[in-house]
Amino acid sequence: MVIEMANLLEVKDLKKYFPVRSGMPGFGQKWLKAVDRVSFTIAPGETLGLVGESGCGKTTVGRSILRLTKPTGGRVFFRGTELTALNGRKLRPFRPKMQIVFQDPYSSLNPRMIVLDLVGEGLQGVNPQKKKDLVVAVLERVGLSPEILYHYPHEFSGGQRQRIAIARAIVLQPELLVCDEAVSALDVSIQAQIINLLIKLRQEMKIAYLFISHDLAVVKHISHRVAVMYLGQIMEIAPTGRLFANPLHPYTKALLAAVPVPDPEFKRERLLLSGEARRGTDMDEGCRFAPRCPYAENRCHREEPPLVAVGDGRQVKCFLVKSK
Amino acid sequence: METALLEVKNLAVHFQTPGSSGGPGGVNKAVDGVSFQVFPGETFGLVGESGCGKSVTALSLLKLLPTPPAILAGGEVIYRPEGRRPEKDLWQLDHEDLIKLRGKEISLIFQEPMTSLNPVMKIGRQIGEVLRIHSAEKAPTPEEIRREVLAMLDRVGIHHPERAYEAYPHELSGGMRQRAMIAMALICQPKLVIADEPTTALDVTIQAQILELLKELQISYHLSLLLITHNLGIIAETAHRVAVMYMGRIVELAPVKELFHNPLHPYTLGLLSSIPRLDREGELKAIPGMVPNPLHLPAGCYFAPRCPRVMEVCHKEYPLPREAAPGHTVACWLQEK
Numbered sequence: 001m002v003i004e005m006a007n008l009l010e011v012k013d014l015k016k017y018f019p020v021r022s023g024m025p026g027f028g029q030k031w032l033k034a035v036d037r038v039s040f041t042i043a044p045g046e047t048l049g050l051v052g053e054s055g056c057g058k059t060t061v062g063r064s065i066l067r068l069t070k071p072t073g074g075r076v077f078f079r080g081t082e083l084t085a086l087n088g089r090k091l092r093p094f095r096p097k098m099q100i101v102f103q104d105p106y107s108s109l110n111p112r113m114i115v116l117d118l119v120g121e122g123l124q125g126v127n128p129q130k131k132k133d134l135v136v137a138v139l140e141r142v143g144l145s146p147e148i149l150y151h152y153p154h155e156f157s158g159g160q161r162q163r164i165a166i167a168r169a170i171v172l173q174p175e176l177l178v179c180d181e182a183v184s185a186l187d188v189s190i191q192a193q194i195i196n197l198l199i200k201l202r203q204e205m206k207i208a209y210l211f212i213s214h215d216l217a218v219v220k221h222i223s224h225r226v227a228v229m230y231l232g233q234i235m236e237i238a239p240t241g242r243l244f245a246n247p248l249h250p251y252t253k254a255l256l257a258a259v260p261v262p263d264p265e266f267k268r269e270r271l272l273l274s275g276e277a278r279r280g281t282d283m284d285e286g287c288r289f290a291p292r293c294p295y296a297e298n299r300c301h302r303e304e305p306p307l308v309a310v311g312d313g314r315q316v317k318c319f320l321v322k323s324k
Numbered sequence: 325m326e327t328a329l330l331e332v333k334n335l336a337v338h339f340q341t342p343g344s345s346g347g348p349g350g351v352n353k354a355v356d357g358v359s360f361q362v363f364p365g366e367t368f369g370l371v372g373e374s375g376c377g378k379s380v381t382a383l384s385l386l387k388l389l390p391t392p393p394a395i396l397a398g399g400e401v402i403y404r405p406e407g408r409r410p411e412k413d414l415w416q417l418d419h420e421d422l423i424k425l426r427g428k429e430i431s432l433i434f435q436e437p438m439t440s441l442n443p444v445m446k447i448g449r450q451i452g453e454v455l456r457i458h459s460a461e462k463a464p465t466p467e468e469i470r471r472e473v474l475a476m477l478d479r480v481g482i483h484h485p486e487r488a489y490e491a492y493p494h495e496l497s498g499g500m501r502q503r504a505m506i507a508m509a510l511i512c513q514p515k516l517v518i519a520d521e522p523t524t525a526l527d528v529t530i531q532a533q534i535l536e537l538l539k540e541l542q543i544s545y546h547l548s549l550l551l552i553t554h555n556l557g558i559i560a561e562t563a564h565r566v567a568v569m570y571m572g573r574i575v576e577l578a579p580v581k582e583l584f585h586n587p588l589h590p591y592t593l594g595l596l597s598s599i600p601r602l603d604r605e606g607e608l609k610a611i612p613g614m615v616p617n618p619l620h621l622p623a624g625c626y627f628a629p630r631c632p633r634v635m636e637v638c639h640k641e642y643p644l645p646r647e648a649a650p651g652h653t654v655a656c657w658l659q660e661k
Binding site: 188190193215260261262 | 498
């Protein structure tokens with residue numbers, strides 16, 4: 001149960017536009033609105049799942065919060081401090097508090113560094129013995145033996161590498177961990193191990209997660225609340241149980257109906273979407289989902305619906321869902 | 325009992341691996357004694373985690389693996405097209421005859437259409453080429469080919485067939501490319517389609533479209549489908565019978581309902597309880613440990629080091645497949661009791 005408390009992270013109207021080369025220079029510069037006015041909060045120790053299909057901007061949201069990329073607009077607050085107002089050196093004290101685990105543990109670990117240095121890299125100004133002790137402790141925490149300290153990443157399997165990447169992220173005791181498709185590259189039997197590890201760490205260390213994934217079942221399993229993104233915007237945000245039991249936005253409905261369920265007797269109403277997502281350029285008119293929406297009305301094509309609260313801690317961006 | 329369209333018997337495909345950085349090389353038995361049948365109009369699923377040998381099985385059926393490094397170590401691939409006797413062993417056919425079969429009677433759909441379509445050839449010509457090559461007796465005119473390709477593009481749900489016909493693969497979206505790939509696989513009206521992770525590279529809403537399309541085409545063309553995937557959800561929704569592979573061997577083979585409701589092999593059980601699901605709550609029970617090194621396989625059952633119900637005999641000898649129920653075979657010592 002999530003208790004109402006001061007937010008750890010608050011994201012307000014976050015925007016990230018990428019210029020798209022088109023036509024004559026200087027005339028009609030087009031922008032790809034990868035993230036367009038995204039707002040949400042994360043409480044301390046809470047896991048917010050951010051789910052959507054490829055190109056919806058979910059990774060860019062994570063990277064913008066950590067300032068791995070500079071947002072075009074909007075504000076990000078961490079424990080009340082506006083990070084978006086800080087730069088360079090002033091941002092540095094906040095960096096250890098916010099860490100990230102990437103999807104592919106084959107490319108996210110420097111192949112020339114041994115585990116001791118990989119995991120201990122963030123521990124600056126710590127003497128070598130202390131550093132070794134801290135690294136050993138964190139390795140045990142993620143289920144790895146201290147014997148691996150002097151080994152290189154290529155000696156490990158995908159699951160073990162992902163444990164190393166997690167150890168590297170939590171050694172600084174962050175308050176927020178962004179998991180960007182952190183279990184997507186793993187086989188199911190290993191994926192379950194890593195999910196269970198993340199749940200254990202969350203309980204032990206009170207870390208909040210921004211859990212970014214395209215896999216709805218994984219997101220459902222790990223998140224307290226879930227935000228569904230489509231073409232750069234949040235379409236629906238709700239507590240996990242309510243979202244999956246009763247999705248309100250037509251896109252959420254279609255997304256849930258599309259996931260294959262491992263039960264041959266499972267009968268469902270398939271809400272097959274026609275077509276595919278548009279490109280994220282020039283979408284200033286109407287709801288972004290309208291072209292694929294089976295319920296779209298005239299108004300949906302002309303006017304963009306606001307993201308409104310509909311009670312029960314839910315917000316939906318759709319004209320067809322009545323606000324409270 | 326109906327006769328199988330495809331009968332694979334004791335298939336073995338090995339890879340000679342060179343030693344790396346001073347380490348010794350060895351023989352990787354990627355596929356080791358795999359047997360199954362595919363019946364007319366049936367979808368047979370082959371499921372397993374990466375490295376279990378499911379894709380190698382699929383590619384080796386039509387001898388599509390480069391040899392070396394692959395070694396077709398043994399087995400038979402019996403193909404019985406309806407009403408035509410005698411049956412053929414695909415592995416015994418000479419190259420010319422095999423080429424005539426590929427794409428015409430047995431075709432393939434790969435995971436990533438961007439890498440399996442020719443990037444410098446327009447979609448229409450690529451599909452038409454299959455038709456042209458496989459029309460043995462009387463060559464169709466370019467107009468006939470064009471008409472048939474357009475009809476097929478329309479059939480697989482491409483909205484503007486003329487536009488797609490003139491497009492290069494990179495101009496189409498992922499879902500449209502996979503539809504074009506399916507059109508290419510079906511243009512000669514094959515009897516068997518081998519689909520290797522056909523939707524893995526696609527978004528979930530597009531995946532649902534493609535799976536629906538495959539199911540619908542299967543019925544209307546009475547296709548047999550050999551579906552290779554790592555996704556148990558896709559198996560549950562599309563396959564009629566399914567085989568679970570682990571380390572190059574089939575550990576369990578059963579009708580799909582039987583497998584999901586009465587899984588008997590501890591590995592199958594482990595897989596089913598380690599996937600997060602939308603229809604259920606509860607803790608994930610991960611399979612402990614990891615897959616063994618294929619060059620140093622354990623002495624007995626390959627799953628024994630990770631198995632929660634391991635017994636002494638499991639470390640000594642690999643169990644033979646046993647029929648636990650009609651059509652349901654399991655290779656596990658627990659069945660011997």
